[in-house]
Amino acid sequence: LKDILGFMMMLLPLMTLALFSPNLLGDPENFTPANPLVTPPHIKPEWYFLFAYAILRSIPNKLGGVLALAASVLILFLTPLLHKSKQRTMIFRPL
Numbered sequence: 001l002k003d004i005l006g007f008m009m010m011l012l013p014l015m016t017l018a019l020f021s022p023n024l025l026g027d028p029e030n031f032t033p034a035n036p037l038v039t040p041p042h043i044k045p046e047w048y049f050l051f052a053y054a055i056l057r058s059i060p061n062k063l064g065g066v067l068a069l070a071a072s073v074l075i076l077f078l079t080p081l082l083h084k085s086k087q088r089t090m091i092f093r094p095l
Contacts, residue, residue, distance in 0.1 A: 017024065029042070039045065046053070052069055059065040 051072070055069045055072055056065040059068050
């Protein structure tokens with residue numbers, strides 16, 4: 001009984017806050033109108049393209065770098081097709 005009462009006493013303010021004023025704890029950046037021409041400041045695209053940048057910088061020839069980058073993306077696309085097992089479960093089965 002005491003645990004249920006404590007749970008209700010913690011749940012009631014949380015539900016009141018969530019149902020009656022949901023924007024109180026929200027981020028004000030969510031309410032700025034989107035500009036499709038500008039990347040938002042919290043998105044840092046260099047993290048997404050770090051592998052491509054590393055491949056392009058490691059090969060001094062421009063064409064070689066582009067070919068190596070295309071090969072790396074091709075490897076990522078072809079990797080799921082290499083799974084030729086008849087068993088298609090997600091369970092790890094060691095020897």
